Amino acid sequence: MTFVDDRVVITGIGQSDVGRRLGRTGVDLAIDAALAAIADAGLQPEDIDGVASYPGNVPAEGGFVGALSHDIRDALGLSTTWVLSGAETPGQIGTLMDGAAAIAGGRATHVLSFRSVWESTAQAAGRAQALTGVAARAGGHAEFRMPFGAASAANWIAMYAQRYMHEHGLTREQLGQIPLNGRRNAARNPKAIYTDPMTLDDYLDARMISYPFGLFDCDVPCDGATAVILSRREAAGGLRRPAIAIEAAGSALYERHTWDQRTDLTTMAAHDTTHHLWQNTKMTPADVDFAELYDGFSYLCAQWIEAFGFCEKGKVGAFLSEPERFALDGDLPINTHGGQLSAGRLHGYGFLHEACLQLWGEAGERQIPKDVEIAAVGVGGGPEAGCLLLRREG
Amino acid sequence: MTRPQSRILPQVTADSRAFWSGGAEGELRIYRCHNCGRWFHPPVGVCFRCRSRDVAPEAASGRATVAALTVNHHPWFGEVFPPPYVVAIVELAEQPDVRLTTQIVDCPVEDVHIGMPVEVDFEQHDDVWVPVFRPAASTTATRNGGNQ
Ligand SMILES: [Zn+2]
Numbered sequence: 001m002t003f004v005d006d007r008v009v010i011t012g013i014g015q016s017d018v019g020r021r022l023g024r025t026g027v028d029l030a031i032d033a034a035l036a037a038i039a040d041a042g043l044q045p046e047d048i049d050g051v052a053s054y055p056g057n058v059p060a061e062g063g064f065v066g067a068l069s070h071d072i073r074d075a076l077g078l079s080t081t082w083v084l085s086g087a088e089t090p091g092q093i094g095t096l097m098d099g100a101a102a103i104a105g106g107r108a109t110h111v112l113s114f115r116s117v118w119e120s121t122a123q124a125a126g127r128a129q130a131l132t133g134v135a136a137r138a139g140g141h142a143e144f145r146m147p148f149g150a151a152s153a154a155n156w157i158a159m160y161a162q163r164y165m166h167e168h169g170l171t172r173e174q175l176g177q178i179p180l181n182g183r184r185n186a187a188r189n190p191k192a193i194y195t196d197p198m199t200l201d202d203y204l205d206a207r208m209i210s211y212p213f214g215l216f217d218c219d220v221p222c223d224g225a226t227a228v229i230l231s232r233r234e235a236a237g238g239l240r241r242p243a244i245a246i247e248a249a250g251s252a253l254y255e256r257h258t259w260d261q262r263t264d265l266t267t268m269a270a271h272d273t274t275h276h277l278w279q280n281t282k283m284t285p286a287d288v289d290f291a292e293l294y295d296g297f298s299y300l301c302a303q304w305i306e307a308f309g310f311c312e313k314g315k316v317g318a319f320l321s322e323p324e325r326f327a328l329d330g331d332l333p334i335n336t337h338g339g340q341l342s343a344g345r346l347h348g349y350g351f352l353h354e355a356c357l358q359l360w361g362e363a364g365e366r367q368i369p370k371d372v373e374i375a376a377v378g379v380g381g382g383p384e385a386g387c388l389l390l391r392r393e394g
Numbered sequence: 395m396t397r398p399q400s401r402i403l404p405q406v407t408a409d410s411r412a413f414w415s416g417g418a419e420g421e422l423r424i425y426r427c428h429n430c431g432r433w434f435h436p437p438v439g440v441c442f443r444c445r446s447r448d449v450a451p452e453a454a455s456g457r458a459t460v461a462a463l464t465v466n467h468h469p470w471f472g473e474v475f476p477p478p479y480v481v482a483i484v485e486l487a488e489q490p491d492v493r494l495t496t497q498i499v500d501c502p503v504e505d506v507h508i509g510m511p512v513e514v515d516f517e518q519h520d521d522v523w524v525p526v527f528r529p530a531a532s533t534t535a536t537r538n539g540g541n542q
Contacts (some may be wrong), residue, residue: 009500023529041411054453063416069535123468123526137403137404137405137406138403138404138405139401139404139405143404143407143410143436144404144436144494144495145495146401146404146521147401147402147403147404147524147527148401148481148483148495148496148497149401149470149471149475149479149497150399150466150481150495150497151466151467151470151471152468154466154468155466155481156495158464158466159462159463159481159482159483159495160462162463162464162508163461163462163508164506166462167522208467209466209468210464210465210466210467210468210481211464211465211466211467212464213464228411256442259435259495260483260493260495261435261491261492261493262496263491265461265462265483279504382442
């Protein structure tokens with residue numbers, strides 16, 4: 001069975017300026033992205049009757065919550081029949097999947113789905129300072145980590161990476177091919193944050209953050225917003241270009257939502273959610289033309305490569321040893337815009353935006369040279385993961 | 395490595411009080427199910443395996459094995475908790491699929507490795523006893539102890 005009976009398609013995408021310390025609010029950036037996406041779909045704001053976003057009104061460090069669904073709904077004067085936001089969802093694109101389900105269930109016709117961040121501007125003073133300024137006690141999932149100095153996702157994910165290295169022989173040189181590939185692609189992306197050429201030595205010599213992660217294994221906070229328009233298939237006929245179908249979606253989590261109790265520490269929720277995706281399509285990994293895979297940390301991208309089945313379990317090191325395979329002109333181009341490691345932490349939506357851009361042949365200088373019809377998009381890390389298989393129509 | 399001057403302390407809940415206060419009596423208190431006999435963490439009032447509500451904290455041996463680790467080099471907390479230090483996931487001797495995220499203390503960071511036997515030590519801060527782990531006094535003793 002296809003996702004939401006194939007009743008919902010992607011009809012438009014939009015993105016604000018992306019950069020460091022743009023000095024604008026997350027709401028302001030999200031308005032740009034929303035208006036661009038609505039126009040890109042060939043729609044008017046009056047046509048939008050549903051809004052979805054991530055993460056909603058949750059306590060977080062500065063700039064993480066760029067804009068709420070209601071912020072943009074109200075700013076644009078939208079009249080809606082359905083609205084949602086949330087962080088308790090399979091990856092940052094989880095509420096987008098719910099938007100598709102809302103359309104299929106008859107609750108909306110055109111859903112605006114977005115993610116906005118302004119972490120660079122909001123945290124210009126630095127994260128270390130933000131943490132040392134916190135006198136409060138650690139609650140929620142931080143209760144069992146913060147007292148031990150496990151302050152950052154860099155620490156939690158580095159432990160998984162080192163376990164994988166221990167069991168399967170993955171090396172830092174192999175892991176480094178992910179940021180190096182991203183940097184090469186970012187040079188062709190005018191919106192990317194880091195575009196200077198990087199060598200393996202640059203990568204290996206960079207300041208260590210949390211072994212095995214050096215500075216270039218960690219993505220870069222930025223300001224920027226990305227929006228996607230989902231439409232009921234029958235309402236997408238008259239629009240300005242062929243739609244993108246959601247061939248399959250994965251939203252499964254088979255174990256507890258945890259950073260340290262997962263049975264197999266060499267896997268993550270990405271493995272569950274991709275298993276779910278492949279159960280719901282006749283397609284196989286061999287059908288995928290290119291992949292946009294979350295790289296908030298380099299190792300997360302490696303996990304997605306394995307989870308999607310682009311290599312055998314335990315063999316991602318060998319896959320990464322052949323970077324020409326996943327370069328822009330390779331068999332399976334990956335992170336064609338530079339990923340979050342070089343193009344900035346747009347927090348998941350940047351990958352979806354790039355996948356659509358490539359499928360529509362609108363990626364400019366970084367357009368994949370071969371004809372592309374099927375894209376894999378994997379978003380999230382640790383217990384947070386959601387994925388999509390996209391198919392260009394027409 | 396040296397111990398930090400201060401730590402961000404946990405927001406202790408009714409469910410987690412035994413875990414954070416057991417150190418006062420030198421006990422690592424982990425939830426255990428009285429129906430299926432298995433341990434679990436983090437603490438909550440039902441066994442996720444058999445759904446029995448007959449669960450309670452119980453003193454574990456405090457012996458564990460390093461399952462995963464990272465040497466943190468970034469000064470997240472400034473001078474009060476200086477890097478480098480080791481954050482690790484350890485597996486309890488009683489039941490390896492019960493794991494704690496913790497800090498490995500009292501040894502050079504480069505000495506910590508996956509498979510290393512460790513034992514609990516408690517650091518008191520205010521009303522909280524933080525269970526950190528240090529190299530086991532003797533590998534042999536730990537192995538024998540684990541079989542008792
Ligand atoms: Zn039980």
